[in-house]
Amino acid sequence: MNAEPSTSNSATADDGGELDPTAAAAILAQATRQAKAEFDPSPPWRLVVIAFVVLLAYGSLWLSVRGQHPYSGPTAWGLVVTFALIAVLIAVSASSARRATTGITGPSVRQRRTVAAAIITVFIAVYVFAGALKHLGVDPAIVSGVYPAVGLLIIGGAAGAGLAAAKEEWLDLGTALAIMLAGAICAFAGPVGVWLAAGISLFVIVCARAAVLAWRRRA
Amino acid sequence: MHSEPLDPVIHAPARLRIVATLATLPAGDELSFTRLQDILELTPGNLITHLRKLEDAGYVSTEKTGNGTAGKTTVALTGAGRKALDEYTQALRGLLDGL
Numbered sequence: 099m100n101a102e103p104s105t106s107n108s109a110t111a112d113d114g115g116e117l118d119p120t121a122a123a124a125i126l127a128q129a130t131r132q133a134k135a136e137f138d139p140s141p142p143w144r145l146v147v148i149a150f151v152v153l154l155a156y157g158s159l160w161l162s163v164r165g166q167h168p169y170s171g172p173t174a175w176g177l178v179v180t181f182a183l184i185a186v187l188i189a190v191s192a193s194s195a196r197r198a199t200t201g202i203t204g205p206s207v208r209q210r211r212t213v214a215a216a217i218i219t220v221f222i223a224v225y226v227f228a229g230a231l232k233h234l235g236v237d238p239a240i241v242s243g244v245y246p247a248v249g250l251l252i253i254g255g256a257a258g259a260g261l262a263a264a265k266e267e268w269l270d271l272g273t274a275l276a277i278m279l280a281g282a283i284c285a286f287a288g289p290v291g292v293w294l295a296a297g298i299s300l301f302v303i304v305c306a307r308a309a310v311l312a313w314r315r316r317a
Numbered sequence: 318m319h320s321e322p323l324d325p326v327i328h329a330p331a332r333l334r335i336v337a338t339l340a341t342l343p344a345g346d347e348l349s350f351t352r353l354q355d356i357l358e359l360t361p362g363n364l365i366t367h368l369r370k371l372e373d374a375g376y377v378s379t380e381k382t383g384n385g386t387a388g389k390t391t392v393a394l395t396g397a398g399r400k401a402l403d404e405y406t407q408a409l410r411g412l413l414d415g416l
Contacts, residue, residue, distance in 0.1 A: 117328060119412040125330055126406065129337035136356055137341060201352025203391060206343040 131315065139191075139198040142315070145308035148187060149301045155183040156247075156297025160290070163243070169289045171242025213261060220257050224250045243289025247296045251281030269310060276303045323412070326374040327405045331359060331367045336376065336402050339394035347380065347391035368392060376401055 117125075135141065162176025163169065172180075199207060228249065232241045255278025262270035280299035287295040327336055334357055342348060354364050371377040376398030380391050394402075 117330060119323070119409055122323070122328060122333060123409055123413060125333050126337050126409070129334040130341060133338040133341040133356065201349030202342065202346055203349075204343070204346030204393075206346050 134315065137198055137202070139195040140311075141194070142308040142312040144190070144194055145304050145311070147190065149304035149308070151183050151187050152304065153297050153301040155180045156293050156300070158183075159247075160293035160297065163290050163293060166290065169239045169243060171238050172293075216257065216261075217254070220254050221250065224253050239289035244285050244292050247289075247292040248281035248285050251277050251284075251296060251300070255279075255281060269307065273303060273307050276306075323408050324401055324405045326370060326376065327401060329367070331357070331363065332371060335364075335367055335371065336394065336398060339377065339392065340399060340402050342394070344396070344399065345393075347393040350379075350390040350392060353392055371398065374401075 158179040159172045159176045162173040163171065195210075199210070225246070228241060228245055231245065255274045255276075258274035259271055259278060262268075262274050277300065280303060281296065284292050284295040284299055327333055335353070338353065338356055339348060350361075350364070354361060357364065359367075368377060368379060372379060374397075375395060378393050378395050380393075382389050382391075
């Protein structure tokens with residue numbers, strides 16, 4: 099794929115002598131738009147897919163706990179469906195990211211790997227802490243309900259907001275803050291309702307982000 | 318209304334597309350020759366010709382690693398190239414506003 103290019107030059111008449119400013123502006127805009135689409139690891143259509151998968155995952159957990167008295171947490175089938183959906187999500191995301199970053203080397207690639215490692219660490223820490231709460235005998239409504247439903251949103255959102263603010267990525271910052279606030283507010287819905295509230299909130303936030311990205315591309 | 322002349326090194330369809338494509342990457346990142354060729358759909362010889370003109374002007378840098386079929390060539394926009402594209406875009410806006 100990365101074979102050494104031939105050094106034999108072919109003649110070209112592409113010296114721009116006949117290129118008028120209007121055509122040049124159109125070429126510049128089209129090339130920039132195409133390149134952004136090529137290098138974007140999270141295109142709007144994929145964000146919409148992610149939004150639906152997240153809604154399905156949270157929805158299946160909500161269905162599995164609905165009507166529990168007393169509350170005991172998501173059932174085995176609810177967890178199996180969720181983990182299967184998460185696996186699909188990771189596979190689709192990894193494939194899309196690999197395609198977008200093929201042939202690119204440099205600081206941004208290293209930075210992306212560091213961010214991915216940080217996100218995975220946050221994810222693990224959130225659920226290790228849930229294990230500690232369970233070990234300490236905290237109520238299942240918290241350990242298997244409110245905390246796992248929104249803990250990742252609040253802590254992950256805060257970490258994401260910090261990263262986005264450092265990079266001055268305002269859309270990322272807005273998304274991260276919205277996720278964090280949604281997590282905090284959804285906690286009021288209680289151990290059953292929190293799953294549905296968090297799923298719908300994430301769906302709306304991710305779809306809104308996709309809409310903003312699609313609008314930016316057209317502008 | 319006075320307008321800056323358009324930089325003749327950039328003001329050619331293929332070179333304009335090369336520079337615009339490389340400018341969408343963050344500063345310091347490099348792109349493989351083959352990926353750039355795939356995106357722009359240019360022949361290797363044609364792409365090399367345009368890259369040489371841009372390299373002679375100091376707008377892009379190329380780096381070769383390895384030899385033969387395992388070799389890899391990467392291309393990056395230099396700071397001067399990024400500045401030249403900014404100036405070209407400004408000059409283009411000036412011309413279009415004057416039309």
